[in-house]
Amino acid sequence: MKDTPIPYEIVKQRIKESNLPSIGKASIREVKRLINEIEQASGKKFIRMEMGIPGLPAVTIGLEAQKKALDNGVAALYPDIDGIPELKKEMSRFCKNFLDIDVKPASCIPTVGSMQAGFATFLTFQHLQKGKDTTLFIDPGFPVQKQQHRILGAKFESFDVYDFRGDKLKDKLESYLKKGNIHSIIYSNPNNPSWICFTEKELRIIGELAKKYDAIVIEDLAYFGMDFRKDISSPGQPPYQATVAKYTDKYVLFISSSKAFSYAGERLGVMVLSDTLFQGQYPDLKPYFGTDNLGHAIVYGSVYALSSGTSHSAQYAMAAILKACNDGTYNFVQGMIEYRDKAHVMKKMFTDNGFKIVYDKDEDQALSDGFYFTISYPGYSGEELLEELLYYGISAISLAITGSQRLEGLRACVSLVPKSQFPELEERLKAFAKNHPL
Numbered sequence: 001m002k003d004t005p006i007p008y009e010i011v012k013q014r015i016k017e018s019n020l021p022s023i024g025k026a027s028i029r030e031v032k033r034l035i036n037e038i039e040q041a042s043g044k045k046f047i048r049m050e051m052g053i054p055g056l057p058a059v060t061i062g063l064e065a066q067k068k069a070l071d072n073g074v075a076a077l078y079p080d081i082d083g084i085p086e087l088k089k090e091m092s093r094f095c096k097n098f099l100d101i102d103v104k105p106a107s108c109i110p111t112v113g114s115m116q117a118g119f120a121t122f123l124t125f126q127h128l129q130k131g132k133d134t135t136l137f138i139d140p141g142f143p144v145q146k147q148q149h150r151i152l153g154a155k156f157e158s159f160d161v162y163d164f165r166g167d168k169l170k171d172k173l174e175s176y177l178k179k180g181n182i183h184s185i186i187y188s189n190p191n192n193p194s195w196i197c198f199t200e201k202e203l204r205i206i207g208e209l210a211k212k213y214d215a216i217v218i219e220d221l222a223y224f225g226m227d228f229r230k231d232i233s234s235p236g237q238p239p240y241q242a243t244v245a246k247y248t249d250k251y252v253l254f255i256s257s258s259k260a261f262s263y264a265g266e267r268l269g270v271m272v273l274s275d276t277l278f279q280g281q282y283p284d285l286k287p288y289f290g291t292d293n294l295g296h297a298i299v300y301g302s303v304y305a306l307s308s309g310t311s312h313s314a315q316y317a318m319a320a321i322l323k324a325c326n327d328g329t330y331n332f333v334q335g336m337i338e339y340r341d342k343a344h345v346m347k348k349m350f351t352d353n354g355f356k357i358v359y360d361k362d363e364d365q366a367l368s369d370g371f372y373f374t375i376s377y378p379g380y381s382g383e384e385l386l387e388e389l390l391y392y393g394i395s396a397i398s399l400a401i402t403g404s405q406r407l408e409g410l411r412a413c414v415s416l417v418p419k420s421q422f423p424e425l426e427e428r429l430k431a432f433a434k435n436h437p438l
């Protein structure tokens, strides 16, 4: 029995009582519950790095606009399924100002978070073209999107991009696409969980191959603007958020209010279809949606059937925030810079104590500091490390549940760790290193 920051017996007992077959394979919510129980039993606070939830207050501009909309009575009214005109217009402007792409307001569809954007997209794409019945995940990825596929009975394939960066991505991607069954390719950028960001070269490879094999690219921009190596915050000025939309005309972007504007609680995202896709004709859709037009099928088929649009007042909030970003009166990148600064310090604490950063490079460039980073400890599997760290009051999730082949790795999220906990984190990591000599 070791001398650990959280009493050994308490952690051991709670793990046993949790009845989880393996802590390393537990879902994020299961890990969260277990830690809550250990915290309660031990009276000691954990360094909580398991959940990817915003650690900053919601953007005030949004709150004010939302309250005003409620005072004006929108709560009583169904919103239009395709979204309020103000939000659609500001999202179209936002795409021009921060991605340097042209999309019509009609092609910007508010959803109940990017989560629903995913569900609606996967549901629709399943019926898009006979013979193309599979989504390709460029992993690691957000586990719930695979769960959505399972619930829908939708097929997917996946590969871990770790060994296929840069030019190597081409052959790997083509090996899947040439089979002819892939209707869409999905990834997040910056990536949850690894925090890699595709380079322009890689985005070009993805876009050009998608075009060649008539696949749609679904680009999940949940962490918009958080590749802090370049400041994209000036509207209409380069540099811009990197996007595959530069290299293909058949794309869907998920732009979430959750992290960029700390608006997770109101469940609002926007699904942006390229104009080509929004206007696209796919005859195989007709039996399911009564139309062969993809834009119509998504809005009046999938989004209608799922929830009849999304929260009326929250749409006013996001419209107001986007307008302020577009007008240059609110700098949303600056609003999130704390994540970068915290990651910088925390990563160093881990590496100073023997840990390695698992996903550490975008081709030849060091990764950005941001919302997540990945860690491993020599000689430990991710599963073992996750459990071992619990005795030191540190929580994370295993990369194994994200489609990563780096089974030694864990994902750490910086958002919920206040700077005031840094001395404690350092102390606990030192204790860990002392008890696990390399």
Ligand SMILES: Cc1ncc(COP(=O)(O)O)c(C=O)c1O
Binding pocket: 052, 112, 113, 114, 115, 116, 142, 188, 192, 220, 222, 256, 257, 258, 264, 267, 268, 269
């Ligand atoms: C990659 C990715 N996509 C989507 C989401 C969900 O976004 P939303 O809160 O808009 O549903 C998350 C949230 O963690 C995420 O990490």
